[in-house]
Amino acid sequence: MIDRDQVLHVARLARLELTEPEVERMAAELSGILEHVDRIAALDLDNVEPTSHVVALSNVLRPDEPRPSLPRERALEQAPDPADGAFRVPSPQA
Amino acid sequence: MTAELRELTVAEAIRRIDASELSADEYFDAYAEAAAGDDLNAFLWRAEPGARAGGGEELRGVPVAVKDLFCTEGIVTTAGSRILEGYRPPYTATAVRKLSEAGARVLGKTNMDEFAMGSSNENSAFGPALNPWDRTRVPGGSSGGSTASVAGRLAPCAIGTDTGGSIRQPASLCGIVGVKPTYGAISRYGMVAFASSLDQCGPLTRTVADAALLLRVMQGRDPCDSTSVGIAGELAAPSAESLNGLRFGVARDFSHHAEGVEPGVAEAFEASLRTIEELGGEIAEVALPHAEHGISAYYVIAPAEASANLARYDGVRYGLRVDGGADLTALYERTRARGFGDEVKRRVMLGTYALSSGYYEAYYGRAQRVRTKIADDFATAFETVDFIVTPTSPTVAFELGAKAADPLQMYLSDYFTVPMSLAGIPAISIPCGLAEPPGGGPGLPVGLQLTSPAFTEAKLLDAAHALETAIGFAARP
Numbered sequence: 001m002i003d004r005d006q007v008l009h010v011a012r013l014a015r016l017e018l019t020e021p022e023v024e025r026m027a028a029e030l031s032g033i034l035e036h037v038d039r040i041a042a043l044d045l046d047n048v049e050p051t052s053h054v055v056a057l058s059n060v061l062r063p064d065e066p067r068p069s070l071p072r073e074r075a076l077e078q079a080p081d082p083a084d085g086a087f088r089v090p091s092p093q094a
Numbered sequence: 095m096t097a098e099l100r101e102l103t104v105a106e107a108i109r110r111i112d113a114s115e116l117s118a119d120e121y122f123d124a125y126a127e128a129a130a131g132d133d134l135n136a137f138l139w140r141a142e143p144g145a146r147a148g149g150g151e152e153l154r155g156v157p158v159a160v161k162d163l164f165c166t167e168g169i170v171t172t173a174g175s176r177i178l179e180g181y182r183p184p185y186t187a188t189a190v191r192k193l194s195e196a197g198a199r200v201l202g203k204t205n206m207d208e209f210a211m212g213s214s215n216e217n218s219a220f221g222p223a224l225n226p227w228d229r230t231r232v233p234g235g236s237s238g239g240s241t242a243s244v245a246g247r248l249a250p251c252a253i254g255t256d257t258g259g260s261i262r263q264p265a266s267l268c269g270i271v272g273v274k275p276t277y278g279a280i281s282r283y284g285m286v287a288f289a290s291s292l293d294q295c296g297p298l299t300r301t302v303a304d305a306a307l308l309l310r311v312m313q314g315r316d317p318c319d320s321t322s323v324g325i326a327g328e329l330a331a332p333s334a335e336s337l338n339g340l341r342f343g344v345a346r347d348f349s350h351h352a353e354g355v356e357p358g359v360a361e362a363f364e365a366s367l368r369t370i371e372e373l374g375g376e377i378a379e380v381a382l383p384h385a386e387h388g389i390s391a392y393y394v395i396a397p398a399e400a401s402a403n404l405a406r407y408d409g410v411r412y413g414l415r416v417d418g419g420a421d422l423t424a425l426y427e428r429t430r431a432r433g434f435g436d437e438v439k440r441r442v443m444l445g446t447y448a449l450s451s452g453y454y455e456a457y458y459g460r461a462q463r464v465r466t467k468i469a470d471d472f473a474t475a476f477e478t479v480d481f482i483v484t485p486t487s488p489t490v491a492f493e494l495g496a497k498a499a500d501p502l503q504m505y506l507s508d509y510f511t512v513p514m515s516l517a518g519i520p521a522i523s524i525p526c527g528l529a530e531p532p533g534g535g536p537g538l539p540v541g542l543q544l545t546s547p548a549f550t551e552a553k554l555l556d557a558a559h560a561l562e563t564a565i566g567f568a569a570r571p
Binding site: 002006007009010011013014015016017018019022026029030032033034036037038039040041043045048049050051052053054055057060062070074075077078079080081087089090091092 | 390391427459466
């Protein structure tokens with residue numbers, strides 16, 4: 001159902017490097033799972049509203065008051081490559 | 095002496111500490127020493143004996159094991175993943191903070207399936223936790239380290255998270271009590287996100303009363319989680335002894351479509367129905383015509399949300415980074431390839447596919463509509479019954495490796511627990527007996543699941559308490 005090209009396309013979207021054996025395995029496994037999922041294709045769902053949140057909530061607002069946030073040094077403490085008070089990465093234009 | 099201390103319920107330990115019959119430090123150290131000898135691979139981090147807490151009247155210094163999905167300031171939090179190995183969060187999850195403020199002490203961080211994706215604990219990057227009833231079997235998942243530690247007397251109580259059954263199923267397989275509260279009952283702030291519309295924190299304990307104690311402390315609205323609302327009204331210690339006047343729904347159609355319900359599980363379930371009647375409860379047939387599609391809807395919605403939530407693990411701000419040379423995209427792709435395990439990759443792929451252009455409506459859109467139908471079915475059923483009962487898991491604890499090669503079979507472990515997650519309603523699993531596993535051998539625990547309308551935890555825990563008392567489950571690993 002899902003072929004190799006689709007696996008590679010989705011892996012690219014998901015920013016996930018897959019090995020060749022993983023590509024093969026993923027195609028078979030995802031197809032198997034989607035075959036089960038496809039049972040819902042037979043249900044009559046016309047005029048059924050989708051549910052994205054189960055508890056009836058309207059907008060939750062708070063007063064817009066400034067308060068301290070995480071200090072920069074704390075936020076950078078766990079960074080693999082901090083530099084000049086920021087997170088360093090290779091250039092996206094490279 | 096310390097072995098005796100470790101048989102006390104949390105409520106009893108607190109009573110003795112209050113009455114100065116027991117020292118809170120002695121009680122904590124009994125567990126800290128037991129946890130130090132952890133032979134179940136239940137803990138990924140443990141507190142030293144002698145760790146001391148400040149104040150907190152309600153929980154009196156009681157040790158609590160915390161699933162490694164909860165951020166704990168300065169204490170390694172991995173979510174069972176290589177990608178977060180060694181990560182020390184700069185803040186603490188609200189649920190843990192509230193427990194600490196009530197006087198609990200973090201005993202350790204418990205093993206789990208990576209990012210809570212799994213039903214056996216075998217997806218942990220740090221090896222599976224083992225079931226204390228039989229170490230060749232899984233404790234269930236994803237909160238398997240929490241349930242193994244509580245059942246194995248390495249912790250008196252624990253907290254876990256449940257997205258599609260991750261509290262209830264391992265509670266069932268380990269023979270303890272697990273509660274998935276109503277979505278929104280407890281703040282999700284500081285819980286490493288898996289599927290945000292489903293994730294919910296809850297207690298894992300040896301008695302219903304102990305679960306009520308932790309739930310009472312943790313519940314509540316939190317400004318840091320806009321979806322949290324708390325539970326209105328009093329959550330008193332459950333005390334009911336009868337089920338007079340209460341109606342319990344059984345959905346035969348739903349159970350009928352389950353694949354692979356073991357005979358021993360079915361037997362223990364039928365015996366529980368008789369116990370309900372003996373306690374004055376009434377059993378009534380209800381229809382949940384869409385519940386059997388829960389797994390299908392869940393395995394679209396949860397991976398879809400996960401694929402978005404896990405986008406943050408990119409090797410930039412924290413966690414593992416694998417060098418990508420001069421190429422930023424290669425850095426992302428290689429970091430995620432090395433950092434994520436097989437199941438996480440599978441779900442990220444599945445979710446990305448379900449949300450991708452051309453497939454969104456066929457999968458994600460339809461799954462959300464099935465979710466509505468499942469919630470509607472429960473609402474209709476609750477017009478005529480107070481509770482619905484099912485087995486928690488179709489099987490007793492299975493052998494390590496038994497389902498590892500077949501993702502779909504593993505997913506079906508959550509057949510009975512997923513519909514409640516999709517509907518956002520509370521559910522509890524309590525041990526209801528022992529059953530011989532297929533292939534023979536000593537009896538293993540079976541769980542009974544009760545569910546009720548949103549925010550009716552007080553009633554649910556009361557009924558579970560009455561049943562627990564009547565069932566009198568006294569077996570232990």
